[in-house]
Amino acid sequence: MAGFDISSGNLLEAISRRRDDYVIVHDFSSGITKIPDEMKNKFGLTTDMPRNFFEQWFKIIHEDDKNLVKTSFDNIHRGISDTHYVEYKVRDKVGGWIQFRERGTVIRDGMGNPDIYLATITNIGKRENIDSITGLRNKKEFENRIKMYIADKKNFGIMILNIDDFKNINALYGREFGDNALRSIGQLIVKSLPSHCTAYRLDSDEFGIIFLNALKSDIKQIFININNRTSVQQEFNGQRYYCTISAGCCKFSETNNSFDILVNNSHSALDFAKEKGKGRIVFFEPKLTENKPRELHLTELLHESIEHNFEGFEVYCQPQVYAESGYLKGGEALLRWKCDEYGNVPPSEFIPILEKTGMIAHVGKWVFEESVRICAKCVKYNPDFKMSINVSYVQLLDESFLDFIDKVISRYGINPKNIIVEFTESCFITERNLVSKAFETIRKKGIKIAMDDFGTGYSSLEVLKEFPADIVKIDKAFVKNIKSSNFDRTFIKFVVELCHDVDIEVCLEGVEREDEYKIVLPMRLDFIQGYLFGKPLSESAFSEQFLKVR
Numbered sequence: 001m002a003g004f005d006i007s008s009g010n011l012l013e014a015i016s017r018r019r020d021d022y023v024i025v026h027d028f029s030s031g032i033t034k035i036p037d038e039m040k041n042k043f044g045l046t047t048d049m050p051r052n053f054f055e056q057w058f059k060i061i062h063e064d065d066k067n068l069v070k071t072s073f074d075n076i077h078r079g080i081s082d083t084h085y086v087e088y089k090v091r092d093k094v095g096g097w098i099q100f101r102e103r104g105t106v107i108r109d110g111m112g113n114p115d116i117y118l119a120t121i122t123n124i125g126k127r128e129n130i131d132s133i134t135g136l137r138n139k140k141e142f143e144n145r146i147k148m149y150i151a152d153k154k155n156f157g158i159m160i161l162n163i164d165d166f167k168n169i170n171a172l173y174g175r176e177f178g179d180n181a182l183r184s185i186g187q188l189i190v191k192s193l194p195s196h197c198t199a200y201r202l203d204s205d206e207f208g209i210i211f212l213n214a215l216k217s218d219i220k221q222i223f224i225n226i227n228n229r230t231s232v233q234q235e236f237n238g239q240r241y242y243c244t245i246s247a248g249c250c251k252f253s254e255t256n257n258s259f260d261i262l263v264n265n266s267h268s269a270l271d272f273a274k275e276k277g278k279g280r281i282v283f284f285e286p287k288l289t290e291n292k293p294r295e296l297h298l299t300e301l302l303h304e305s306i307e308h309n310f311e312g313f314e315v316y317c318q319p320q321v322y323a324e325s326g327y328l329k330g331g332e333a334l335l336r337w338k339c340d341e342y343g344n345v346p347p348s349e350f351i352p353i354l355e356k357t358g359m360i361a362h363v364g365k366w367v368f369e370e371s372v373r374i375c376a377k378c379v380k381y382n383p384d385f386k387m388s389i390n391v392s393y394v395q396l397l398d399e400s401f402l403d404f405i406d407k408v409i410s411r412y413g414i415n416p417k418n419i420i421v422e423f424t425e426s427c428f429i430t431e432r433n434l435v436s437k438a439f440e441t442i443r444k445k446g447i448k449i450a451m452d453d454f455g456t457g458y459s460s461l462e463v464l465k466e467f468p469a470d471i472v473k474i475d476k477a478f479v480k481n482i483k484s485s486n487f488d489r490t491f492i493k494f495v496v497e498l499c500h501d502v503d504i505e506v507c508l509e510g511v512e513r514e515d516e517y518k519i520v521l522p523m524r525l526d527f528i529q530g531y532l533f534g535k536p537l538s539e540s541a542f543s544e545q546f547l548k549v550r
């Protein structure tokens with residue numbers, strides 16, 4: 001062997017002291033590669049003196065970069081080149097992607113055959129344009145490349161892919177599992193692409209592909225290949241899963257001529273793919289947006305409002321009074337939303353959309369903070385003021401929500417006893433374990449819990465027994481026909497009696513008129529919330545009417 005014995009001494013360790021820079025030496029005749037221990041540990045390379053180092057290393061190089069690395073090595077083997085200078089990403093033991101630059105030189109023997117390969121592999125850090133989970137180019141790169149192609153008037157199109165029901169994978173198996181699924185789906189997408197196409201990771205479970213000079217039929221075929229790969233069972237940590245993917249495409253043209261239009265139109269096409277039953281691809285056509293169902297449009301507009309700092313959202317407050325005296329006890333925070341296209345949209349329409357899309361997690365935090373802020377103002381006038389805040393059970397899926405409650409309450413310096421959270425009955429039924437755990441945590445903080453819309457769910461009493469609330473709010477449906485319906489009157493009286501026996505307070509919703517109030521007054525209700533005592537009002541109108549006059 002020429003030069004020195006690479007199997008002995010600490011020469012290598014000595015010259016590659018820096019944690020993330022590695023010097024490797026490969027002896028072609030023995031097939032032995034000497035690599036620093038640091039490198040072995042970080043990348044889980046197995047043998048002490050690996051004879052198959054390049055094989056192991058190649059396996060963990062990102063799919064995107066494999067061709068480049070392979071070509072460069074082939075050139076060395078074929079004697080075309082003596083230097084190897086490539087940049088590529090490698091996955092470390094814990095699944096993160098690291099960008100490396102490898103500079104290597106081949107020393108040949110007297111016959112011209114490769115003898116020693118000596119290289120430095122330098123960590124050039126997490127690059128801004130690389131997504132850290134999948135190792136793919138990120139959203140910013142996607143945007144830059146598209147803008148460049150637009151400027152050059154290239155013949156190109158884009159595809160936006162979204163994993164169907166990815167929320168379920170995350171919720172069922174946890175985040176680490178979800179990240180791993182994203183990583184492997186990213187790789188499957190790359191493997192399905194011809195060399196002239198590039199894949200990007202966009203938001204959460206969304207990927208993008210840019211096609212140059214591609215035909216619609218080719219794009220369709222690529223999509224089918226991707227779905228064939230992801231829809232077969234995959235496994236991670238012993239858990240099996242599979243998923244389908246939906247996609248929307250839009251081609252650059254005279255009308256689809258800006259980044260925003262291309263992306264929005266691809267999203268519209270993607271929404272259609274989902275509506276039509278998922279696992280399919282839809283190409284954008286103008287008629288998709290012309291007849292766009294209201295719900296899809298609202299979803300988009302809600303997204304925009306959130307991105308623009310919750311523009312169009314406002315928290316209103318409706319008074320709740322003591323049943324007997326009619327004095328103010330507190331208020332319920334009720335969300336309002338308006339947009340230019342549709343004006344005021346009722347909560348019964350936009351709240352279910354927020355819940356379905358998961359946007360409620362974000363909006364719910366904003367509502368909570370706004371409500372606490374308004375509450376802090378009210379408490380200054382009336383220290384016993386209680387603000388009731390609606391919390392959707394979807395928000396309980398977000399582990400950070402309970403900590404968030406603490407932070408907000410202490411930031412505004414109010415006592416938790418001034419806050420009540422309202423949950424609807426339906427959530428008690430679908431998510432028993434989660435809800436009961438969250439209740440315990442919330443109660444421990446000193447916050448009271450109200451069961452909303454009581455009597456409308458399918459088994460209210462059973463639910464109340466399992467999750468005793470502090471307050472029960474009887475739904476307004478029981479007031480509507482109270483004059484004529486003996487059943488409704490009896491129901492209210494019965495609920496009051498039952499709840500009082502176990503120290504639960506009762507609030508009746510929907511009292512609109514004097515005659516209704518007269519009927520319910522003897523029923524020993526604790527609180528009333530209804531138009532008779534006040535409609536939901538903006539913060540300023542509420543303060544004006546209910547705070548100053550005290």
Ligand code: C2E
Pocket residue numbers: 318333334335336346347348351367390391392422452453476509510511512529530531532536
């Ligand atoms: P809810 O929690 O049952 O809120 C009470 C609803 O009854 C409010 O409707 C209120 O305006 C209405 N209401 C109160 N008194 C009367 C009355 O005397 N007569 C009649 N006819 N209606 C009365 P709103 O504001 O339209 O809210 C509808 C639902 O939207 C709420 O029902 C709640 O489930 C949901 N919601 C509102 N804001 C939020 C929020 O911030 N987060 C969540 N998760 N849900 C919210």
Ligand code: CA
Pocket residue numbers: 332390422452
């Ligand atoms: Ca409520």
Ligand code: CA
Pocket residue numbers: 452453473475476509
């Ligand atoms: Ca209610």
